[in-house]
Amino acid sequence: MPELTAEPRRADPGAGARARVPAAVYAVSGVSALGGLLFGYDTGIISGALLHLREDLHLTSREQEIVVSVILLGAMAGALLSGRLAVRHGRRRIVVAVAVVFAVGAAAAAVAPGVGTLIAARFVLGLAVGGASNVVPVYIAEVAPARIRGRLMVLFQLMVATGQLIAYLCGWALSGEGGWRVMFALAVLPAVALGVGMLFLPESPRWLIERGMTDRARQVLTRLRPAGTDVGREIREIAEVAARVPAGGWRDLRQRWVRPALLIAVGIAAFSQLTGINAVVYYAPTILVDAGFGDSVALLTGVGIGVMLVVAGVVGAVAVDRVGRRSTMLWFLPGSALAMAVMALAFLGAGGSAAQRWTVIVALFAYILFNGVGMQAVVWLIGPEILPLSVRGPATSLATVTVWGVDLLIAVTALTAIETIGRSxxxxxxxxxxxxxxxxxxxxxxxxRGRSLESIERALRRGGTFRKALDGS
Known part of the structure; x- marks a missing residue:
């Protein structure tokens, strides 16, 4: 791996090629990314659980909608709350707290005696989902070497996809009466693993330096950087950025120099949902039934979607560091747009021929793959990378709330849109x-790609066009 410096392009290539990233870096990222697994599992398990819990708890259609969507409301609240808490108490402590909330919410959902308790438990799970989606990517971004930061952060999205796949498989395997309680209870196990594992991991070195704990930060960086890395130089780079502007709050997001990064983070967050991913994921069985497929195929659709999301996560993890974040989006989003357009055209046809049905299913999975690589692999990566250290907590919270807010909007409008303007x-x-x-x-x-967080912030502070300033530095 290349030697880590504040300016990767100026690094000594010979020394960098010989440097190995310590195993501790991968351990840190792997354990913390369990938050992504829980995120994916707890948002995905409801599709299988709902089939039987609605009968056991005698849910009305309105109550079913609330049970499904309340986790998104909780996620918005959790994202807002966790950002400020992470600034005050540190990234590591908040991830531990998130693990505890995951476990409590999962256990409460598993033993819920009625609809009110279940809704409350799902809201608590949402708090944990929002906290994980907000803090875990920031934590990984701040501990990872610049050269491999992308693939380690995309590990979070890969774990989200893996969690969704496990949820779909559990929903299929535990589809009998009362199985929904076991589905919810299973989430306690990875929550405990996340909480215990985080107890042995270090705090973010950037947060430590911001709080004046330079010696502890030096110990952490020495543990997490390749042998021979100039840790002192990285500490000076971080300290310089941290000292320039003290940790800020929501008001500081209005600063003119912050706006370009904030616009990008919030814009990508919004487009990650507006491009249709969760409209397809939430309603794929309905789409397939309308395309003429039988119920058995519809029941396995979620498993297929989960598999494609995992494949997309693996491809995305490689692509963001091999070809870059911007290039990954520009290469794969055209395929996402084309696949969605093909699905729309397929639904224009009447009669539901075999060719039309297979066109829909192929386009569906192609869309999941292209959007999963081109957008979902980047959405949790781009914000923590480009947002300045002084406002990273509240700014990342805003971007995460945007994800969940637009997700909620899509969830409650997709079927209405289909009824109003049709599937096509x-x-x-x-x-x-x-x-x-x-x-x-x-x-x-x-x-x-390959930029230190400090060099990205320096380009942002120069003013002018952020993209040109960074590309030209």
């Missing part, structure tokens, strides 16, 4: 959102 019209709108996202990336998003 709805999918054409999502296809256009993919095109709009491509235009946004071309105009605003810089390439951050």
């Amino acid at each position: 019209g709805t999918f054409f709108v999502y296809a256009l959102m993919n095109v709009a996202c491509i235009v946004f990336v071309l105009a605003k998003v810089p390439e951050t």
Whole structure:
């Protein structure tokens, strides 16, 4: 691996090629990314659990909608709360707290005697999901060497996809009466593993330096950097950035120099949902039934989607560091737009022929793959990378809330849109959102591959066009 310096392009290539990233870096990222596994499992398990819990608890249609969507409301609240707590108490402590909340919420959902208790438990799970989606990517970004930061952060998204796949498999395997309680209870195990594992991991060195604990930060960086790395230089780089502007709050997001990074982080967060991923994931069984497939195929659709999301996560983990964040989006989003447009065109046909049905299913999985690589692999990576250290907590919270807020919007409007403008019209709108996202990336998003967080912030502070300032530095 290349030697880590504040300016990767100026590193000595010979020395860098001989340097090995310590195993501790991968341990830190692996354990913390368990938060992603829980995120994916707890958001995905409801699709299988709902089939039987609605009968056991005698849920009305409205109550079913609340049970499904309340976790998204909790996630918005959790993202807002966790950002400020992470600034005050540190990234590591908040991830431990998130693990505890995951365990409590999962256990409460498993033993819920009625709909009110279940809704409350799902809201608690949402708090943990929002906290994990907000703090874990920031923690990984701040401990990882610049050269491999992308693949380690995409590990979080890969674990989200893995959690969803496990949820779909559990939903299929435990589909009998009362199985939904076991589905919810199983989430306690990875929550305990996350909490215990985080107790043995270090705090973010950037947070430590910001709090004046330079000696502890030096110990952490020495443990997490390749032998021969100039740790002192990295500490000076971090301290310089941290000293320039003290840790800020929500008001500091209005600073003019912060706006380009905030626009990119919030814009990518919004497009990650507006491009249609969760509309397809939430309602894929309905889409397939309408395309003429039988119920048995519809029941296995979630498993297929989970597999494609895992494949997309693996491809994305490689792509973001091999070809770059911006390039990954520009390479794969056109395929996402095309696949969504093909689905829209397929639904224009009448009669439901075999060719039409297979066109829908192939386009569906192609869309999941292309969008999973081009957008979902980047959404949790780009914000923590480009947002300045002084406002990283509240700014990342805002971006995460945007993800969950737009996700909620899509969840409660997708079926209404289909009823209003039809399936073809709805999918054409999502296809256009993919095109709009491509235009946004071309105009605003810089390439951050291989850049230290400090060099990214320096480019942001120069003023002018952020993308050109970073690309030219």
